[in-house]
Each structure stands twice: as C-alpha cells, then as structure tokens.
Amino acid sequence: MDTTVADLLVGRVLDGRYRIESRIARGGMATVYVARDIRLDRIVAIKVMHSALAADEDFVARFIGEAKAAAALSHPNVVAVYDQRTDGEHVFLVMEYVEGATLRDTLTAVGRLGPRAALEIMQPVLAALGAAHRAGLVHRDVKPENVLINEDGQVKVADFGLARAESASKLTKTGVIIGTVGYLAPEQVVSGTADVRSDVYAAGVMLFELVTGRLPHQADTALAVAYKHVNEVVPPPSSVAPGIPQAVDDLVTDATSHDPRRRPRDAGQFLAEVAEAFNGLPRDFDRRAAEAAGTTAVMESAAPPHTAVLDAGTLPREMAPARTRADRAAGAATGRYALVAVGVVVAVIFGWAVWYQTSGQYDHVPEKIIGMRLEDARSALRDGGLDVRVAKAVYSDRVRKGEVARSDPPAGARVAKGETVTLTPSRGRTPREVPDVEGKPLDEARRTLRDKGFTLGQTSTSTSQTVAKDRVIGTDPPAGERRSPDEPVDIVVSSGMSMPGLIGTGGDAAANQLRSMGLEVKVEKRKVDGRPADTVISQDPSEGTGVSRGDKVTIVVNKRDCIVDAGPFQFGCDDDGGATRNIPVPDMTGRAVDDARAALEDSGFKVTVAGFGGKVRFQNPSSGQAPRGSTITLVRGP
Incomplete structure (x- = not known):
C-alpha cells in the first residue's frame, strides 16, 4: 500500500464504528493506525491488510486466522485482539x-x-508465549520488535499474525518459510515447520541479543544468516560480552540447541529456568558489572535484523562467510556497559514492577477472569465498581460449561470505574457426533465415549429381545446426534431378554416360542380341574424376568380329561393326557421276578419291584384291566 492510499484512511470510519485518527506504522503485510472505537469510546489500534494482498486467498485466511488465534489468548502480557x-x-x-x-x-x-x-524483561515475554503454547499456538516470529513496553512499564507480546495451531503448523505454501531470519530455528529454515520449541529457540536468540547488543549469526544477506542457523551453533553470550554469568550462557545454549528435544519443552519451562537464574543473581549485579567495566559512553545499537521470506528448497550448502575482524571487534566492544543505559533499564523495570504490583486492582479487568464461574466473575467485577453485561453463551473447547469464555474488554485491560464489561459464558465444548456403541460390552462402550471426549452420565438397564445380556442397547442422546462433550451421555445396558407371559397359551405354541429365543425348554404335564386342556398353567421364570440364550425354563401344561367308554373296552389317560385303551393285567404271582417283569413290560406296563426274594409273592393290581403304560407293583418273597 503506498503512502497516498494509506493516508486516505485517516479520518474515515471503518465498519461504521472505528474512526481512523493517525498512522502508526507500515509493514510488509499491513498498516497499523490509531483509531477510536465510537461505540465504546476508547482508543484502539487498527491493523489494515494491504489491498495488494487481499486477492491472495491464502493470505486472507492467514490474516483472519491471526484474529482467531490471538483473540483466543487472554493474558496480561499479550496484546489483545x-x-x-x-x-x-x-x-x-x-x-x-x-x-x-x-x-x-x-x-x-x-x-x-x-x-x-534482560532476565527481568524475558519473564513476561515467556509468560505470554507460555499462555500461547498452552493454547496450542505457536508465535513463529519472536523478536524485540514484537515486544512492547507501555508507559507503566508493562510488557506485552504483539503480532501473533504468524501464529498457527500447533497441530497444523506446516508450510503455508510449499517450500516457504515465514519469519524473521535472525531468529529462525534450524527446523524452520530446513523444512518450514515450527512448533513451540521453535519459539523457545527464538527467545534464546533474543536473550543473546539483549545481553550482547547483537545477534549471534550475522552476514551480508538473509540467506547467509539462515545458513548459519542450520550449520553453526549459537555461541555462549560471554564469548561476545565478557562478564555474562554462566547461568545466562546455559539458558541461551540450551534454548538454541539444534536438536529441539534438548531445548526446554515450551516457553513455560523456559520461563521457570529464566526465573531461577534471575533469582540467583544479586539485585545489584548489573550496577556492579557496569562499575567494573568503568565506561560512561552510551553503546551504539545493533543493526536491525534481516527480514525475508525464503524458499526452503533453494538454500545453498556452502555459504558460511568467515567473521571479519570488524565483526570480532564489534563483538568485543559490546562488553562495556553504559551508566545511562542502566538508568533507562532500571526505569523500565521499575515501571513494570509497579504495574505488576497494582494490576490486581479493579481499574483492570481481573487477569484470571477467563475460566471463572460466571457468578464469581460477575461478583468480582461489581465489587470493583464495574458494570457487568452477560452475552449469549458460546461453545469453547478451552473453558468448561458455565465458566467465562471471554470478556470485552479482555482480561488485564485498563477500565474506568463504572465501565461495562461484557462476559461471554461457555456453553461447553463444541458439539460432536455421539459414537455408536450399540452391542458393545459396557466397559468398551464407556472407553469409546471417553476417548471421544464425552462425559459419562447414568447407566441403566432394560430388557431386550434382540441385544444379549450385559451388552449396550443404546445411548441418550442416540448415536450420530451432535452434542457438546460437556453434556453427559447416558448408557442403557441389556439385562437380557424378557421372559414372555405364557399362561393360558397353547402348550406346543409356548414351547416353540421359547425355543425360538434360544432357551432350553422343559415341559411338564399336570392335571388341574377347571383349566383348559393343553394350555400353560404356570411358568418358571415368571413373566418379565430377564433371560439369556441357553437359560433353562419350565412350563407346566394342563393334562386332558380321561375318557371313559361303556363298551367292552375302558379308556383312560396316558402320561401326556391323551386317551388310551385299558388292557388285561396278567397275574404273575409265584413266577420268578425277572420273568414277571419281562412279561408285564412286553404287555405295555411299567414295573416297580419291592421287597426281597426271587419270586413274586404279591402283585398290585393282580387282575382285571389297567391303562397301557400304567405301573404294576411286584412284591418279592422267598
């Protein structure tokens, strides 16, 4: 965007709300203006994308992604979007x-x-990066230009324009590296990939620069600097500026290791190490070091770092220009401290410390407002003299249901007494599909739901004619429905099939129904007067009881009435209740027991034997007629 076009925005009102008052700066991607938010009557910064880039859909998406990434961060050391x-x-x-x-x-x-x-300044910087890393974001462009110090000494990290969700931090275009060359980690140069440890590398380089006044890798071109990041290690700061303590050397060399696995795992861990080193230095360390150096001149600043977009696929392998004598002399010169410099730094640090001690007062939105229960946040703000408005709840993957997902103005922002703070509560995590766990064992179903991030609700049981016992019948909400993982998912487990009610149904039909359910059926016959013949008069288990395939069940069927005929033959009932004809009973008295048994069984009778001896002494009945299949009792004797 040229100057003429940029100036045309001054005085305009964008989106009917933001009146552009003046231009602050112009960069490679956008121009930044001071503007007034007419609706809230406050000063804001407006970052307008260059019109020449608006046609680039990838860049527009990256620019909008900046807003989403930065707006998701709520931290007093992050410039709020x-x-x-x-x-x-x-x-x-x-x-x-x-x-x-x-x-x-x-x-x-x-x-x-x-x-x-330097360590004092690094702590709020790393606190801001740590918040980003915990949110899964990578800054990708850590450098002094993106660290702001306000009039109260508060430190804020700006320009998350190159931030990416860590899980998607790949090349934005094939082979293209984005970032400032002087601070690029080797993996960014070689492959264009970046993770939280790439930010740690850049922070280590920045710490080197703060204590030495120069970047560790210098060359005539950006490409040569990138080559050095890949092929040369960052030296200990004390090799450039004598008098740097070993603890600071260790911080720099660990953070800038070529192997990302040897660096602090994220900015949070690096912050802990920096704080430990800071606390290990005497309060007057810098003053005594300056006095020992015995200098009074103000040091010249280091040249600004190279900024470029490089093609990772074209980096040469033989581009390591030797350091010149002038380079070495400049590095040695930076060993002197200036009393004036110390005074400026002390003023900055003092201002930052004063802000830090007073930031808990309610002329700021409380820093921990995000994640507070809505009622607690409302009470805290009102106690501080602020009005509270509650906006419509939104889904949030970082804040639990019922807690504050975001505030406007954001956490840490300065607010006047009586100003309105809008709180947006969380509806819970973003809805997702409930997985299908029907037919699975209960433990496996629970594990599947947990793996998908869902909260387990109640477990109940119900009978089912189709789902085996101890298997899942279904869920509430049902499979495939979209639901926030914060909403509990109830599970219904089969207690087995339900024993049907069979009383009064036909015996054969009842037995067949039970067998079709995979049950082992026992049918008993019993004569009960006043009940229909061949119908079920009792069952075990009772109706509604849960049963599973292979279970044994019993039904009792009513026998038929016996039929008596007045003809030459009499008819009785067999064991199944069916009609049968009476037959003559032969007299076996005096015969051998074994022979008598055989003769009676051949005639169609059943035989029981009692007593001792080898011959039949008594028989019941001994004569007449009896139904075929009825029992004849033989009594033994000597």
Whole structure:
C-alpha cells in the first residue's frame, strides 16, 4: 500500500464504528493506525491488510486466522485482539492500543541490557508465549520488535499474525518459510515447520541479543544468516560480552540447541529456568558489572535484523562467510556497559514492577477472569465498581460449561470505574457426533465415549429381545446426534431378554416360542380341574424376568380329561393326557421276578419291584384291566 492510499484512511470510519485518527506504522503485510472505537469510546489500534494482498486467498485466511488465534489468548502480557472486520476492500483487525515503545527501541537507546535486567524483561515475554503454547499456538516470529513496553512499564507480546495451531503448523505454501531470519530455528529454515520449541529457540536468540547488543549469526544477506542457523551453533553470550554469568550462557545454549528435544519443552519451562537464574543473581549485579567495566559512553545499537521470506528448497550448502575482524571487534566492544543505559533499564523495570504490583486492582479487568464461574466473575467485577453485561453463551473447547469464555474488554485491560464489561459464558465444548456403541460390552462402550471426549452420565438397564445380556442397547442422546462433550451421555445396558407371559397359551405354541429365543425348554404335564386342556398353567421364570440364550425354563401344561367308554373296552389317560385303551393285567404271582417283569413290560406296563426274594409273592393290581403304560407293583418273597 503506498503512502497516498494509506493516508486516505485517516479520518474515515471503518465498519461504521472505528474512526481512523493517525498512522502508526507500515509493514510488509499491513498498516497499523490509531483509531477510536465510537461505540465504546476508547482508543484502539487498527491493523489494515494491504489491498495488494487481499486477492491472495491464502493470505486472507492467514490474516483472519491471526484474529482467531490471538483473540483466543487472554493474558496480561499479550496484546489483545478485540475484533476482525471487513469494510469494502479493507480487511482489518481491531487490537488493544499500547502506548509506549518496543524492546527494539530500548536496545537502540541503550545498546544492550545487563544480565539481570534482560532476565527481568524475558519473564513476561515467556509468560505470554507460555499462555500461547498452552493454547496450542505457536508465535513463529519472536523478536524485540514484537515486544512492547507501555508507559507503566508493562510488557506485552504483539503480532501473533504468524501464529498457527500447533497441530497444523506446516508450510503455508510449499517450500516457504515465514519469519524473521535472525531468529529462525534450524527446523524452520530446513523444512518450514515450527512448533513451540521453535519459539523457545527464538527467545534464546533474543536473550543473546539483549545481553550482547547483537545477534549471534550475522552476514551480508538473509540467506547467509539462515545458513548459519542450520550449520553453526549459537555461541555462549560471554564469548561476545565478557562478564555474562554462566547461568545466562546455559539458558541461551540450551534454548538454541539444534536438536529441539534438548531445548526446554515450551516457553513455560523456559520461563521457570529464566526465573531461577534471575533469582540467583544479586539485585545489584548489573550496577556492579557496569562499575567494573568503568565506561560512561552510551553503546551504539545493533543493526536491525534481516527480514525475508525464503524458499526452503533453494538454500545453498556452502555459504558460511568467515567473521571479519570488524565483526570480532564489534563483538568485543559490546562488553562495556553504559551508566545511562542502566538508568533507562532500571526505569523500565521499575515501571513494570509497579504495574505488576497494582494490576490486581479493579481499574483492570481481573487477569484470571477467563475460566471463572460466571457468578464469581460477575461478583468480582461489581465489587470493583464495574458494570457487568452477560452475552449469549458460546461453545469453547478451552473453558468448561458455565465458566467465562471471554470478556470485552479482555482480561488485564485498563477500565474506568463504572465501565461495562461484557462476559461471554461457555456453553461447553463444541458439539460432536455421539459414537455408536450399540452391542458393545459396557466397559468398551464407556472407553469409546471417553476417548471421544464425552462425559459419562447414568447407566441403566432394560430388557431386550434382540441385544444379549450385559451388552449396550443404546445411548441418550442416540448415536450420530451432535452434542457438546460437556453434556453427559447416558448408557442403557441389556439385562437380557424378557421372559414372555405364557399362561393360558397353547402348550406346543409356548414351547416353540421359547425355543425360538434360544432357551432350553422343559415341559411338564399336570392335571388341574377347571383349566383348559393343553394350555400353560404356570411358568418358571415368571413373566418379565430377564433371560439369556441357553437359560433353562419350565412350563407346566394342563393334562386332558380321561375318557371313559361303556363298551367292552375302558379308556383312560396316558402320561401326556391323551386317551388310551385299558388292557388285561396278567397275574404273575409265584413266577420268578425277572420273568414277571419281562412279561408285564412286553404287555405295555411299567414295573416297580419291592421287597426281597426271587419270586413274586404279591402283585398290585393282580387282575382285571389297567391303562397301557400304567405301573404294576411286584412284591418279592422267598
């Protein structure tokens, strides 16, 4: 965007809300303006994408992604992003306006910082990066230009324009590296990939620069600097500026290891190590070091770093220009401290410390507002003299249901007494499909739901004619329905098939129905007067009882009435209740027991034997007729 076009925006009102008042800076991607939010009557910063880039869909998506990534962060050391809007050809971000200077401005003014002052500055920087890393974001462009210090000494990290979700931090275009060359980690140069440890590398380089006044790798071209990042290690700062303590050397060399696995795992761990080193240095360390150096001149600032977009596939392998004598002399010169520089740094640190001690007062939105229960947040703000408005709840994957997902103004922002703070509560995590667990064992179903991030609700049982016992019948909500993982999913488990009610049904039909269910059926016959013949008069188990395939069940069927005929033959009932004809009973008295048994069984009778001896002494019945299949009793004797 040229100057004429840029100036045309001054005085305009974008999106009917943001009046552009003046231009702050212009960069490779966008121009930044000071503007007034007419609706809330506050000063904001507006970052307007260059119109020449608006036709690049990938870049527009990356620019809008900046808003989403930065807006998701709520931390007092992160420049807040309030909004992302489009007004005609202008795509822009609305951000917190930080009135002050950059860390680059400080370095320009003082040359370099004392070790303790540098570690003091690094702590809020790493706190901001740590918040991003916990949210799964990578800054990708950590450098002094993106560290702001406001008039109260508060440190804020800006320009998450190159941030990416860590899981998707690949090349934005095939073979293209994005970032400032002086701070690029080797893996960014070689493959274009970046993760949280790439930010740690850049922070290590920045710490080197703060205490030495220069970058560790210098060359005539950006390409040569990138080559050095891949093929040369970052030296200990004390090799450039004598007097740097070993603890600072260790911080730099660990953070800038070529092997990412040997660096601190993220900015949070690096912050802990920096804080430990800071606490190990005496409070007057920098003053005594300056006095020992015996200098009074203000140091010249280091040259600004190269900034470029490189093609990772074209990096040569034989581009390592030797350091010149002038380079070495400049490195040695940075060993002197300036009393004026110390004074400036002390003022900055003192201002930051004062802000830090007073930031808990309620002229700021509380820093921990995000994640607080809505009622607790409302009470805290009202107790601080602020009005509260509650917006419609939104889904959030980082804040639990019922807690504050975001605030406007954001956490840590300055607010006047009586100003309105809008709280947006979380509806829970973003809805997703409930998995299908029907037919699975209960433990496996629970594990599947947990793996998908769902909260387990109640487990109940119900009978089922189709789902085996102890298997899942279904869920509530049902499989395939979209539901927030914070909403519990209830599971219904089969207690087995339900024993049907068979009383009064035909015996054969009842037995066949039970066998079709995979049950082992026992049918008993019993005569009960007044009940229909051949119908079920009892069952075990009872109706509604849960049963499973292979279970044994019993039904009792009523026998038929016996039939008596007045003809030459009499008819009785067999064991199954069917009619049968009576037959003569032969007299076996006096015969051998075995012979008598055989003769009676051949005639169609059943035989029982009692007593002792080898011959039949008594028989019951001994004569007459009896139904075929009835029992004849033989009594033995000597």
